[in-house]
Amino acid sequence: MENRSISDIIEAYLKEIFGDDTQIEIRRSEIADHFNVVPSQINYVIKTRFTIQNGYLVQSKRGGGGYIRIERVNLLADVDVLNSLVQAIGDSIRERDAFAIIETLYNEKVISRREGDLMLVALSKQTLAVDDTNMENKLRARILVSFLNRLRYES
Template sequence: MENKSISDIIEAYLKEILGNSAQIEIRRSEIANQFDVVPSQINYVIKTRFTIQNGYLVQSKRGGGGYIRIERVNLLDDVNVLDSLIQAIGSSIRERDAFDIIQTLYEEKVITRREGDLMLVALSKQTLAVGDGKVEDQLRARVLISFLNRLRYES
């Protein structure tokens, strides 16, 4: 049997709640109580698993009536979402994060498997090996942003 971490279980639960809905609103404390974890564990799951790179926007409102809203977004139908993704990439991106973005593009049927495979090769450590990890991450970001901007203009 596969060993799943509590973070994996919470992520699966939140995705199940989201289902086919465009968005959900949750109370962090209620989810934490349900899984018998501290509320910061819920924050961790949301911060690491529900990112713009993975096709989600997260908004939160603090205070007594506070909530966390998780919204599934189509990465390329909304120019603002694409701009947010490019902003999140910034001037540098690690290989794992770039691969997550490409996986999301494939899952959302924005790119084909072949296109995704070619993008993965172009962004890999082996391809971008320049001897300096920082320069490699900067180069990866520029290439990925170029890919995303090209996709923006495809019909």
């Protein structure tokens, strides 16, 4: 049997709630009660698993009638979303985060498997082979932003 963390289980549950919808609204405390965890665990899952890099926008409203709205977005169809993604990348990105973006592009059928594989190779530690991690992450960000801009103009 597969060992899954509570974060994996909560993520799967939230994705199941989506169904065919593009957005959901949840109450953090209700989800926390459902899984018998503290509300900060729900924050952690949302902050780490439902990011713009993974194809999601998150909005929250605090207070008594507060909610968290999670919206699944098409990364390249909406210029504002693409701009947010490029802004989230900034001038530096770790290999793991770059790979997550490419995986999302593939899962959303924006790129083919072959294109994704080529992008992964181009952004890998082995290809960049820079002894300075900071410089490597900056170079990776510039290449990834260039890929995204090229995809924007082709679609």
